[in-house]
Every structure is written in C-alpha cells, then in structure tokens.
Amino acid sequence: MVCGLVVAGARASAQVQGQAQQPPPPGAGRQGGGPPTNLKVLPKDTPRPVLVAMMRVYAASLGVECKHCHVDDMAQRASDENPKKDVARKMIQMTMDLNKTLDSVGMPAEPDAPKVTCYTCHRGAIKPLTSAPAGGQ
Numbered sequence: 001m002v003c004g005l006v007v008a009g010a011r012a013s014a015q016v017q018g019q020a021q022q023p024p025p026p027g028a029g030r031q032g033g034g035p036p037t038n039l040k041v042l043p044k045d046t047p048r049p050v051l052v053a054m055m056r057v058y059a060a061s062l063g064v065e066c067k068h069c070h071v072d073d074m075a076q077r078a079s080d081e082n083p084k085k086d087v088a089r090k091m092i093q094m095t096m097d098l099n100k101t102l103d104s105v106g107m108p109a110e111p112d113a114p115k116v117t118c119y120t121c122h123r124g125a126i127k128p129l130t131s132a133p134a135g136g137q
C-alpha cells in the first residue's frame with residue numbers, strides 16, 4: 001500500500017511533475033531541491049515533487065499548514081524536531097495497515113487507489129469525529 005499512497009500522490013502531482021522536468025541542482029531552491037533525506041515510512045526513493053504533492057494532500061486532509069508537522073522553516077523539512085511529524089509517520093503506517101486489512105477481508109482497493117486515506121477519518125480536521133450528528137435515524 002506504500003505504493004498505492006505514493007501513486008495517489010503521483011496523480012495529484014501530475015502538474016507539479018510536469019513543471020519539474022528539469023530537476024534543480026542540489027542545494028537550489030528554498031527546500032534544497034535534492035532528494036528527500038529523512039524518509040522512514042514512505043519509500044526512500046520517492047521523488048521530491050511526488051512527496052510534496054502527497055504532503056499537500058496530508059495538509060488538506062487535516063486542514064493544517066506544513067508547519068503543523070514540520071518546524072516553521074521551509075529549508076528544514078527533514079528535521080524531526082516537531083513531534084507531530086512522528087505522530088504522522090505512525091498515522092501513515094496505520095493507514096497502510098488498514099488498507100492491508102481491507103485486502104484480508106476481501107475488499108481490496110484498486111492497485112493504485114487506497115480505500116482508506118487520511119481524509120477518510122480526518123475530513124479536513126485535526127480531530128476526527130467519533131459520532132454521527134444528533135437527530136439522525
């Protein structure tokens with residue numbers, strides 16, 4: 001499912017990638033421009049434009065900015081100083097495990113499309129809801 005999550009990011013980043021045909025030289029640009037250096041859950045060879053597209057999806061899924069999980073310095077995305085980043089790593093792993101569990105109950109996702117994503121629970125909020133709205137059936 002790592003793959004599924006990455007490909008979902010890749011789809012979201014088609015445009016970003018289109019703009020990044022010529023990779024900037026290492027050290028160029030506000031984020032360094034080189035390959036990611038501190039991936040512990042996502043595949044280590046995830047290209048930066050794909051990764052950043054996935055990050056935008058995480059941010060939108062939780063309704064937060066990058067600095068919710070990163071230190072507030074665009075040049076320091078590899079830093080693990082913000083403890084929310086490790087929470088997010090566990091969430092990524094949990095989400096991959098949930099998709100594997102769906103496989104095992106006979107409800108597999110399409111190869112490139114995880115059924116459970118951050119948005120499935122978070123719906124644009126940091127704290128997922130735990131009960132249906134009052135006044136339902």
Ligand code: HEC
Pocket residue numbers: 031035036037038039040041042043051052055056058059062064065066067068069070077078079084085086088089
């Ligand atoms: C919900 C938490 C969260 C949000 C929001 C988030 N990130 Fe991340 N980011 C992570 C995690 C977790 C990792 C490390 C993943 C791993 O270890 O496999 C990471 C890694 C990265 C990396 C790779 C750094 C390196 O060199 O290893 C970059 C670049 C990055 N994020 C950019 C961004 C940008 C830009 C945004 C805002 C659009 C953003 N992130 C928003 C959690 C987040």
Ligand code: HEC
Pocket residue numbers: 058062069084087088091092093095116117118119120121122126127128
């Ligand atoms: C199965 C439901 C579920 C899924 C899927 C899920 N989360 Fe969560 N997440 C939670 C719950 C529940 C909490 C705890 C909220 C609380 O009590 O504050 C949480 C908390 C977090 C937090 C800490 C928020 C804070 O600031 O306190 C981060 C960061 C986070 N999730 C990131 C992610 C990311 C990134 C993904 C997708 C890779 C993801 N989550 C997928 C249920 C989920």
